[in-house]
Amino acid sequence: MSSCKNTKTAMNESFENKYVAEGVSLENKGAGKELIVLAEADETLQKAEIEAIEVILAGRQAEESAIGPKIHEKVSEIEGGAKTLLNSFKEKVTNIVFGQKENEGQPKLPKEIFFPEEELERVKRMGLRGRKEALGEWKEKYAKQKETLANFQEEMIGRIRQCPDMHLDNFRFIKEEANRLGFTPEQKENILSIFNAYARKHNEVASIRREHPNDSELFEALFKSAPKGKIEVVEGPMTLYFKCFNVKDYALIYSQSFSGDKEFTEHDINVANMSQGCSIPTAPIKGLEGCIIAENRFVMNKRFQSVEGFSKVYSPARNEWIDEKIANENILATSENTRIHEEQHAIKRLFFDRLLRRNTFKELLSSKTDNEREKWLANYLRYTRQSAAEPRAKDEILAFFKDGTNPTETLKYLTESKKEGGLYDYLDDDNIEWPSRLQYMLQVENYKKLYDKTRNKIYTEEYHALIENSIHNAEFLEQNGRTKEQVIALLINEPLSKWAKVVGRLVAGKRIAKEK
Incomplete structure (x- = not known):
């Protein structure tokens, strides 16, 4: 006692x-x-x-x-x-x-604020007669609140991209809107956390850029290697966008070889050439995690071959080169679209990361059983797997497939752990950024046991099965009449989780066409 x-x-x-x-x-x-x-x-x-x-x-x-x-x-x-x-x-x-101080004789919060969890508990306690109608009202309010939050997030991202340096003005706007829209204290707390995380990232990006205004010097300062070719850098609200005109420079960023735990190889170059752009979760300088994005201008230029004012552009569907006007304009348009897409993606990922981490922490703390805790932990681990490992594993699979590597060897390469000497263990704990609150919990014995069990399920059993199935899907598509180039073109823009469905539809469609 x-x-x-x-x-x-x-x-x-x-x-x-x-x-x-x-x-x-x-x-x-x-x-x-x-x-x-x-x-x-x-x-x-x-x-x-x-x-x-x-x-x-x-x-x-x-x-x-x-x-x-x-x-x-x-x-x-x-x-x-x-x-x-x-x-x-x-x-x-x-x-x-948020500027809402409690006053005597006044309610702490406006009456119109909707607390979904509390309201749902109230509905559950109701008698059968009124419960159905009350549940319908709850669902309607919940859907409206989610839509309001989604619209607010889009507006918040828009203001950040339009006026990245106006921290105080942006925060005042966010504060006023959060109060006006009747967000709950928990929702405001999430907004506070997200905006503060953005402000920190923005300041880190602005600081390193001020120190190194020259593009090539910035590249060398960050990645500890002088660039092999031309480098152009575009500073975003919380991103540094590197346009790499030499594939080795792009491969250095893509492979994250600057982290010191992996040697830079020719295979890294081949894998990097499978992609036109990338956003990496790690960074050589603390505070820039999630802020570095890059464009493979080498492969983009190679894709557009100028011939007498026209461009020869490869068409995977026709398996041939076709004419397209003005290569340079196409390259510039593609480059700008890639930059905008990656920039928006980086900001949205920051938002989603923070919300998922906070919700996972909250649910782990409040859950009453290990089954409940395992569900929330598994959800978080799947997200980290999908963002940290699956995109890179996809490019590795296609690179090995293009080179004609035996599928069994490919599977072995991509599923060997770092402890076993594996070079492609993207899910090693050193590569995953854990927030301090979750990290503390996972060090405690009971939570550590639960983490080890759930990690094995999500990072080993599920991940290895996904890799094996994806390797077979690429091979299966080739066996059904596609060339290697066609297989790569068909799968390269699809996440690994959708490969089976894509291959199934393509093969089924081809069979139907044959029957006709």
């Missing part, structure tokens, strides 16, 4: 003394330093969440080392207290940042 008392004392000291004081400190700084308050509030919330984990996990460990219902009740009480106090503190800080 003494361990439970110690846990309760730790909870009180962590929150009531430390973080309530920090909340007052934030409030006293006032609106004149809004962006400082924003950054400090986000950092304070992250610290508070880690403290909450410590309190809750200490309680669960105390429960495991003791026996009896009284211990269980006490631990549940401590967990509930920690979560309630954390949520109360988070709401206070969020209201300070």
